[in-house]
Amino acid sequence: MLNVSGKVEKGRRTEAVENAAAQERQLVRRAQAGDVPAYEALLAKHQQRVFSVVGGILRRREDVEDVAQQVFVKAYFSLKRFDLRSAFSTWLYKIAVNECWDYLRKKKVRKLVYEADMSDEQNRQVLSINEQPFGALRSPEDAARRVEQQQLVERLLSELDEEDAAMLVMKEVEGFSVEEIGESLGINVNTVKVRLFRARGKLVEVYRRRMKGSTAAKAKKADGNP
Amino acid sequence: MTKHNENSCENYELQLEDAAELSAERGEQIALSADLSQHVSNCAHCSEALEAISLSRSLLHAGFEPTSAPSPFFAKRVMAVIRAEEQRQASRGSIFWNPLEHLAARLAMAAGVVVMALTVYAYASSVSSSAVDSSSINAAAYELVPHQQLDPQPQSKDEVLMSLVERSNVERTNAR
Numbered sequence A: 001m002l003n004v005s006g007k008v009e010k011g012r013r014t015e016a017v018e019n020a021a022a023q024e025r026q027l028v029r030r031a032q033a034g035d036v037p038a039y040e041a042l043l044a045k046h047q048q049r050v051f052s053v054v055g056g057i058l059r060r061r062e063d064v065e066d067v068a069q070q071v072f073v074k075a076y077f078s079l080k081r082f083d084l085r086s087a088f089s090t091w092l093y094k095i096a097v098n099e100c101w102d103y104l105r106k107k108k109v110r111k112l113v114y115e116a117d118m119s120d121e122q123n124r125q126v127l128s129i130n131e132q133p134f135g136a137l138r139s140p141e142d143a144a145r146r147v148e149q150q151q152l153v154e155r156l157l158s159e160l161d162e163e164d165a166a167m168l169v170m171k172e173v174e175g176f177s178v179e180e181i182g183e184s185l186g187i188n189v190n191t192v193k194v195r196l197f198r199a200r201g202k203l204v205e206v207y208r209r210r211m212k213g214s215t216a217a218k219a220k221k222a223d224g225n226p
Numbered sequence B: 001m002t003k004h005n006e007n008s009c010e011n012y013e014l015q016l017e018d019a020a021e022l023s024a025e026r027g028e029q030i031a032l033s034a035d036l037s038q039h040v041s042n043c044a045h046c047s048e049a050l051e052a053i054s055l056s057r058s059l060l061h062a063g064f065e066p067t068s069a070p071s072p073f074f075a076k077r078v079m080a081v082i083r084a085e086e087q088r089q090a091s092r093g094s095i096f097w098n099p100l101e102h103l104a105a106r107l108a109m110a111a112g113v114v115v116m117a118l119t120v121y122a123y124a125s126s127v128s129s130s131a132v133d134s135s136s137i138n139a140a141a142y143e144l145v146p147h148q149q150l151d152p153q154p155q156s157k158d159e160v161l162m163s164l165v166e167r168s169n170v171e172r173t174n175a176r
Helices: A002-032 A036-058 A063-080 A088-107 A122-129 A142-156 A162-172 A176-187 A189-224 B006-026 B034-042 B042-063 B074-144 B157-175
Strands: none
Touching: A002 A036, A002 A063, A002 A088, A036 A122, A036 B074, A063 A088, A063 B034, A063 B074, A088 A176, A122 B074, A142 A162, A142 A189, A142 B042, A162 A176, A162 A189, A162 B006, A162 B042, A176 A189, A176 B074, A189 B006, B006 B042, B034 B042, B042 B157
16 A cells, blocks of 8 residues: 555656756746846746855855856857757756866866965864864854865865765765766766775865874974973 | 775775765765675775875864855846847947948948949940931042032132122122
């Protein structure tokens, strides 16, 4: 009985998804014919997700809105070339991803390589990460600390491949599924899983190396100045 | 702990990633299947990998917050940019065509002037040619008249005097 109701529920969900997809295709066709309100509807529907994709790759709040705006402008003027073979969202996210890489190239954001190990204070901050509930920092001091923490994690991520770092942030921060990441970046789902797995390992390895370096420096300092 | 076996661990790596995905979706701790749990407890590599999943997750959550929602004016701003871009493209199109339009208008005017000039010239030349024709007809008619029918040229002074006398006689008779 439960099994039957489960199947019915699944069937309803599939039907709803198909209806939504058909409605979206209809909106896309109207927008392609020059119907501006139809494009506005598509924009309203996808803006949050585009923000997440862009935010996951750029990781700079101040750049996200400008790039997301550029994505929607570009999509509007390329819409007639969209052949509806894939979902509109897939096509749109690909534009977003390409726009992000272009933006990073133009800005010539160099990969930050930090030779020095983290300071004791930085270590303390990173170590305290696990003790703080997510989103609990709200006072000005906490906000400043949050910025510092972001910079520290950004340093760790800067040692990863750019695409791997983007995948990790999209997965863990923005809440994308591996399928969505694969769709956005044009990568096979299993490849996404393997790359995520290895990126996590590398991130933790960099983190531990820095911790170790910092602890060793601290011990050396203690030995030199008894 | 068993040694890391690349082939068997590769399979478990994907399972670990799936477990991580499931736990993230449900907002729960990572739950492992019995088989995976047994492997992780016996494999140092996979045990470290499991730890790496938790630690990387904590680091990333501490470093970043999910991107905030777009402002309510975002869509309006995008549409304003689109409209401005459309106008810019339209004006760019007219900037390209305007000189050509001017050139075409000037060429049309010049062609009109040339056509008018040619018409006037053709009319004038037809009028003058008709005048030439009539004079040539007169000339032809003149040439048709035999020399002997025209007044003969005087051969000497005596003939001139005689002709004057004859003319005065004729005029006198006419006057009477």
